Amino acid sequence: MVKVGVMGYGTIGSGVVEIIERNNSVLAGRIGDAIEVKSVLDIREFEGDPIHDKIVHDYKALAADPEISIVVETMGGVEPAFTFVKEMLENGKSVCTSNKALVADKGAELFQIAKANGVSFLYEASVGGGIPIIRNLSETLTAEVIEEIAGILNGTTNYMLTMMSEEGWEYEDALKDAQAKGYAEKDPTADVEGFDACRKIAILTSLITGRTVDFETIPTEGISKVTATDIKYAKAMGRAIKLIATSVVAGDTYVARVAPYLVPSTHTLYHVSDVFNAVFVHGNMLDDAMFYGSGAGKLPTASAVVADIVEIAKNPGKVIDMSWSDEKLVLGDVSEMTTAFFVRTKKDIAAVKAVFGDVELVTAEGVSGEIGFVTPIISEKDFAAKSSALGDVIGYLRMK
């Protein structure tokens, strides 16, 4: 009998308990042993709920329970999750987490503790919800050098951008709607400013390079400056605005960024709408591939946690290694990255051409008193200098 402990009976934690109950016989068949949730750590009691009998309040007692071999962490945040997870690993329990903040911040340290104690620390659910992107990058696309990852990794902002595009809404309307539907938090900063996507692309980049990427060094812009007028221009260009977290090989390192991009309809990410997530991967042999699915939500995310449990339970005594080292990966210089930019300005065409040269003008229905144009492919550094020289820039977006 494989006995599991769950830390945090919120959305994902209760989903894990539900899947282990509902798919119990299928899971037992795959593991080759019966499986059950023995204890659930939460500060609440859940009186009257069937889970009440399994609730415990002391993480040290959970860690000391010799029957429990696998612990799920679905509390979120760095502390006290880190302290609790460390205690579990040191007590010889493998841990599966959905907590991207924990993995991005403390991953390398927790991998080392896990290895030292002969157990596994897995985190499939921390990126892309139900999309099995961690396992695909670490165990499946193993013949590849991954040259590019471009992900729609935040369902909340993708929902908002989809609604802005479909309904013509301004950002504020989309945010209110997302909050009303429970997709966005009361304080939506982590989602809308790209901080959530930033941690996720840091995790993916650490995984493919084997070294720790400091998420704080990734230039990150969210969608809060995207307007209904930007969407009109995007449509006029046959493009969609998507918040993309990207990591691209650059010499012996990668350059990473989170920003809203104008994605052409020929790109597979163009069609990823609503709360869905997708991860586009370019391998040096495989060429383009994409993994698509529910990036959030109770059961899809819990499904990824349970897949971690199954892999650990199927391989008793084995340390499953999806780790990276604590050696830092210094990311490449973004200012040297090149792309075409879409720019909106109050200046006239002559001024634009004088600064940017041969640009492509874009007109959008119902937009006046400004001009929109696409620059040639230039470096970030050049763009910063030129847009400053031009002046009166209302906004800009990168072209994917």
Place this chain on the structure above:
Amino acid sequence: MVKVGVMGYGTIGSGVVEIIERNNSVLAGRIGDAIEVKSVLDIREFEGDPIHDKIVHDYKALAADPEISIVVETMGGVEPAFTFVKEMLENGKSVCTSNKALVADKGAELFQIAKANGVSFLYEASVGGGIPIIRNLSETLTAEVIEEIAGILNGTTNYMLTMMSEEGWEYEDALKDAQAKGYAEKDPTADVEGFDACRKIAILTSLITGRTVDFETIPTEGISKVTATDIKYAKAMGRAIKLIATSVVAGDTYVARVAPYLVPSTHTLYHVSDVFNAVFVHGNMLDDAMFYGSGAGKLPTASAVVADIVEIAKNPGKVIDMSWSDEKLVLGDVSEMTTAFFVRTKKDIAAVKAVFGDVELVTAEGVSGEIGFVTPIISEKDFAAKSSALGDVIGYLRMK
């Protein structure tokens, strides 16, 4: 040192050799040991080619080579591939294959032989080319009951349907173009009549159920009856025609089918164009997911073979189990499956309504002398009876 033998130096086999050379240090890092191709079995000599020194002609000599622990089979067809693979397994070598005909026809037998000899028989490249669908169904989506698979599993036909849609071509024009580009064989039957996709969905259904699906029991229609007029109707409905290989849970079994479907633009498979493949999966917890990529081609397919090699080489002495038993899975009765049908007929609307009841008429620009309509959702059996009662049916397609 991991030494590999390759049987068949055609497109995929030479791709395997190329990847092992080009990504050699990355592969060695992942395996934890150096890797090289020692011998290549082919009837040809390849004089003047660097591979010439590794060419061998006797499969028994390859099987007897104690240095070779993993053999790749990229010959295609059931014989002599089966005889050769059996010999390798019986000599204690693990085998990785790209050969869907072999896996669909002899899978269960080869898994048993592999297990009896303590080696692995893997086949990631046999379905979906570079898309890692075998590993995702067997090792990644392990928390799920897979309720539906719908795959665009044949790149040739998807390319042809894309060109018919984009260029307004008839089927024959698209076939000639695909042959000229090397996507379709001189005898294109296996692709255009759906036989290739049929073997692939048989493999996927066997994998998720653990029992052998006889591919000959899967109702299979290809695209050779699809016309430029059908495409016009599809566009009028905002749909695309895609050759879909599908397997859907039905009680304690599955119903499978290969046929051209009218796919709505809201479905993720709608956007899969050109030679790309994609596998849509619906899990009971995960909901919808999709795996997309190069379904054919030298390097993408070879990448999947090399991923099998890496998994075997990383786990010496372990039998990697992605098998099913030789027990037959009796597929569900297709005649009870229900769907809406798009129908073209020379009969008038009154006759159509008298037989099918409340249908939805479809008009397409430039099409006259017939009527197109969509039936209510009815069973296959009812549809057969009613279309026979109506008479003068020019053609029909199922609605996805």
